[in-house]
Amino acid sequence: MWQRGFVATTVALGDGVDDALAAIAGDGGRAPDLGAATLELVDRLRAPQRATRATGLATVVRDIVVALDEGTLR
Secondary structure (H helix, E strand, O other), rough: OOOHHHHHHHHHHOOOOHHHHHHHHHHHHHOOOHHHHHHHHHHHHHOOHHHHHHHHHHHHHHHHHHHHHHHHOO
């Protein structure tokens, strides 16, 4: 979940999706397996429709808040 949360937080703070993915990849330039949920988020954040981008971001932010509340964010 951390990659998905990282991408969402990075975008929410004003940087782009590509910036978040580059940070995850690190100096090696090759991103680790991001998983289906993160790739779905990336697709939503790159969608031309603002509503799709906002919904994708809001869904992950909600998941982060719930995980923090439950003490399960790792």
